[in-house]
Amino acid sequence: MSELKRLVYLAIAGVSFALGLVGVFVPLMPTTCFMLLAVWSATRSSPRLARWIRSHPRFGPAVVAWEGERAIPRHAKWLAAAMLALSMLVLALSVTLLWLKLVLIVGLALLGAWILTRPEPAL
Template sequence: MSTLQRAVFIAIAWVSFALGLIGVFVPLMPTTCFMLLAVWAASRGSPRFAIWIREHPRFGPAVVAWEGERAIPRHAKWLATAMLAFSMLVLAFTVSLLWLKLSLIAGLSLIGAWIFTRPEPVAAP
């Protein structure tokens, strides 16, 4: 891998990590998907950074559960569902075009259904 490619992966990892960190504090901004992107990019550009994310007490468990089992913790499912419901409520009252409003709400509903059909991580022995 060239130095430029490695630098690009590291930049993607850090930007994704920063966006995920912002997502902890901003209600409608996702955290886990940015952390997953960060660990993917870091694995290619900075394996040490990827290990650090996986071992992080706040972000690591969800990343490891997804990587290992394609599983989403129960608390994350409930939080995602609450945020999706809130987003649908906002859309219902702010979007004026009926077809757009219904399309967006249907799309968010499908995302919610997909999230809830993911397994939960197997408890560690």
């Protein structure tokens, strides 16, 4: 792999990790999806960083569960469902174009259904 390509993957990993950290503190900002992207890109640029994220006590279990089983922990499912419901409520009250409101709400509902139907990690 070229050095430029490795640096691009490393930059994606760093930005994704930073956004995932923001998601820990900002309620509507996701964490796990950014950590998954960080691990994916770090695997291609910095295996040491990827190992560190996978072994991190806060981020690691969800990342490892997704990579190994395509599973989402129950608490993460309920949190995601609650945030999606709140987002749908905000959209219902704020978007004026009916077709856009419906498309967005149906899209979020389908995303929520997909998340809730994922398996939970084996213990």
